[in-house]
Amino acid sequence: MNDLQRRLRELDHLDAPDMRAAIDVRAGGLAAAVPAPNPEANSGWWRGPLVAVGTAVAILVAAALMVLSLGTDRGDVADTSVQPMPTTVPSVSTTVVGSIEEWNPILSIASARPVPPAAICPADADPEVPGPPDQPRPEARWIGNLAGAFDHRMGRVLYVDVTGETWFFDVCTNTWHRAEPTDTPVDAEDLYDAAGEPSGALGQLVYDADSDVTVSLGFGGVAVYDAAANTWVRRADPPDGTWPRGAAYDPVSGLVVTSFQSWDDGEVWDLWAYDVDADEWTELGPVTVDRDTPCCTQIDLLGYSAELDRLILVTPFGGGGATILVDPRTGQLTMIAAPDVPIVDLAWPSHAYGQANGTAYVYDQTRRALCGFQAETLTWTCHKAPAELPTEYVAFAAITGDPINNRLILINGVHGDWWTDATDDVWAVDFGTSEWIQLVDQTES
Amino acid sequence: MVESLRRQAGIPKLSDLDDLDGVYRDHAPRMWRALTAFSGSRDVAEDAVAEAFAQAIARGREIRSPERWVWKAAYRIAAGELKRRGSTTELTVPPTTPASEPAWDIRAALAKLSPMQRSAIVLHYYAGYPASEIAHITGSTPAAVWVHLSRGRRRLAPLLEASNE
Numbered sequence: 001m002n003d004l005q006r007r008l009r010e011l012d013h014l015d016a017p018d019m020r021a022a023i024d025v026r027a028g029g030l031a032a033a034v035p036a037p038n039p040e041a042n043s044g045w046w047r048g049p050l051v052a053v054g055t056a057v058a059i060l061v062a063a064a065l066m067v068l069s070l071g072t073d074r075g076d077v078a079d080t081s082v083q084p085m086p087t088t089v090p091s092v093s094t095t096v097v098g099s100i101e102e103w104n105p106i107l108s109i110a111s112a113r114p115v116p117p118a119a120i121c122p123a124d125a126d127p128e129v130p131g132p133p134d135q136p137r138p139e140a141r142w143i144g145n146l147a148g149a150f151d152h153r154m155g156r157v158l159y160v161d162v163t164g165e166t167w168f169f170d171v172c173t174n175t176w177h178r179a180e181p182t183d184t185p186v187d188a189e190d191l192y193d194a195a196g197e198p199s200g201a202l203g204q205l206v207y208d209a210d211s212d213v214t215v216s217l218g219f220g221g222v223a224v225y226d227a228a229a230n231t232w233v234r235r236a237d238p239p240d241g242t243w244p245r246g247a248a249y250d251p252v253s254g255l256v257v258t259s260f261q262s263w264d265d266g267e268v269w270d271l272w273a274y275d276v277d278a279d280e281w282t283e284l285g286p287v288t289v290d291r292d293t294p295c296c297t298q299i300d301l302l303g304y305s306a307e308l309d310r311l312i313l314v315t316p317f318g319g320g321g322a323t324i325l326v327d328p329r330t331g332q333l334t335m336i337a338a339p340d341v342p343i344v345d346l347a348w349p350s351h352a353y354g355q356a357n358g359t360a361y362v363y364d365q366t367r368r369a370l371c372g373f374q375a376e377t378l379t380w381t382c383h384k385a386p387a388e389l390p391t392e393y394v395a396f397a398a399i400t401g402d403p404i405n406n407r408l409i410l411i412n413g414v415h416g417d418w419w420t421d422a423t424d425d426v427w428a429v430d431f432g433t434s435e436w437i438q439l440v441d442q443t444e445s
Numbered sequence: 446m447v448e449s450l451r452r453q454a455g456i457p458k459l460s461d462l463d464d465l466d467g468v469y470r471d472h473a474p475r476m477w478r479a480l481t482a483f484s485g486s487r488d489v490a491e492d493a494v495a496e497a498f499a500q501a502i503a504r505g506r507e508i509r510s511p512e513r514w515v516w517k518a519a520y521r522i523a524a525g526e527l528k529r530r531g532s533t534t535e536l537t538v539p540p541t542t543p544a545s546e547p548a549w550d551i552r553a554a555l556a557k558l559s560p561m562q563r564s565a566i567v568l569h570y571y572a573g574y575p576a577s578e579i580a581h582i583t584g585s586t587p588a589a590v591w592v593h594l595s596r597g598r599r600r601l602a603p604l605l606e607a608s609n610e
Contacts, residue, residue, distance in 0.1 A: 011547075012478065013547035014478050016474035016475075019473060019477070022495035199576075200591060
């Protein structure tokens with residue numbers, strides 16, 4: 001029991017009133033209003049004077065509960081006029097569904113330093129050879145975090161496990177190394193719940209080439225990791241009442257773009273930009289597509305397409321889903337109605353996605369396939385995980401690019417009861433051959 | 446995890462509760478205290494608990510999980526009443542501390558939180574519910590609940606330290 005639990009136990013000193021009489025009166029009133037069709041529903045101290053009420057009252061009660069429950073403001077439906085997409089592909093239906101109102105032009109200011117070129121592996125390293133099976137490695141428990149990013153300056157994958165420990169994965173030798181920085185991205189008490197289980201306080205990691213740091217955006221707050229200094233530094237919280245659901249680096253402005261869910265005002269989806277150097281959040285604008293349709297009840301930012309110069313957003317849950325491209329310079333929204341939109345849900349539990357090869361990748365939990373957005377065709381191309389995987393994974397703890405070896409890194413496969421069952425292996429998918437390669441075998445139990 | 450939290454909070458297993466008698470006996474006092482802390486008002490809490498149980502009686506065996514249903518209904522009735530009163534932000538706390546009022550410090554500190562932070566803190570750390578169950582009760586998502594827990598904790602820490610001095 002922690003201090004907060006102990007303090008809250010002081011509430012036990014409040015003498016609770018006996019509410020049975022009040023319940024009797026209220027239930028009796030309902031019973032008097034409508035004859036009861038279901039006497040066997042009665043039990044307990046109210047059995048004598050009270051009778052159950054019928055469907056009509058149940059409907060009235062349900063309606064009253066709906067009125068009492070916290071409502072949502074859906075916002076206006078966007079303009080649906082059809083216009084051609086700059087890179088229109090005949091086989092794919094694209095619709096400009098409007099522009100984000102009062103779009104902040106901050107992303108048009110081209111001030112970013114270029115992304116450092118990827119290093120090359122030493123001559124004596126063979127990135128195709130799996131790393132030693134007995135090497136130390138990050139905790140592979142529960143998947144709630146999406147914490148993986150390729151640090152271009154260091155030429156290694158940064159990863160934070162559920163315990164808040166920071167690791168590097170060397171993509172040339174396929175070995176894990178503890179970073180042992182001065183701090184963790186979130187407060188230690190945020191990492192676990194009251195029962196001592198991992199809370200999933202960590203979130204997506206995004207490498208910011210302009211500032212040469214990696215940004216951690218999680219439930220527990222925002223922090224930046226400076227690989228040269230090996231430090232985590234806490235930063236300004238996101239706007240109150242929101243939490244970041246997806247993030248991508250914009251190589252033009254040098255800002256980290258995030259999609260937010262606001263729950264206090266209902267399902268409002270905003271895009272914000274985070275300036276690492278200034279430690280400043282700037283609202284870009286709300287994503288005002290029609291959320292009353294099944295496809296658009298949730299919108300998540302997955303990445304940035306360098307070829308199209310568009311932010312890639314998806315409306316989860318596959319069949320009815322869609323891909324939305326946002327012009328980061330003008331706020332123009334284009335909805336792509338194409339088959340094979342990946343089925344993802346970044347809300348809970350989180351599903352890994354990553355930026356690599358100039359586009360976004362995500363692991364589809366239902367089809368159990370790795371899907372990448374193709375700028376040439378404006379479609380998602382999915383490759384089902386091969387039978388060689390030790391088990392049928394439904395997710396990965398982290399997905400990130402490896403520009404040194406032109407492949408995608410997938411960390412800690414999750415399977416079965418995927419709240420808890422995660423392996424500690426590492427895989428890669430080669431962009432050239434689409435082959436899956438095991439980089440680190442899972443620890444033998 | 447769920448059972449561990451419930452054990453810490455002294456709550457019996459769901460399977461042990463098969464009717465509203467048991468739910469009332471095992472949950473009503475705790476529910477009232479939690480809603481008093483959430484709403485800042487004994488009356489709002491009492492009305493919400495009584496109304497939730499009355500509605501549960503009316504629904505009878507339509508309700509498959511009485512405990513979950515009553516917690517959810519009571520919370521939402523209390524939240525609706527707060528909203529009706531316009532108390533959706535910080536609660537008003539009298540400037541003086543009545544020596545005779547139990548748990549005054551913790552209630553005064555909780556009153557400084559947003560309603561969602563307050564409900565998450567009380568339901569998790571006092572009532573013993575995990576984030577997924579709190580999301581069900583409050584009509585939110587587990588992820589959102591975690592943010593409220595995290596930020597609520599951070600906001601409470603200095604308030605409770607000050608009350609200890």
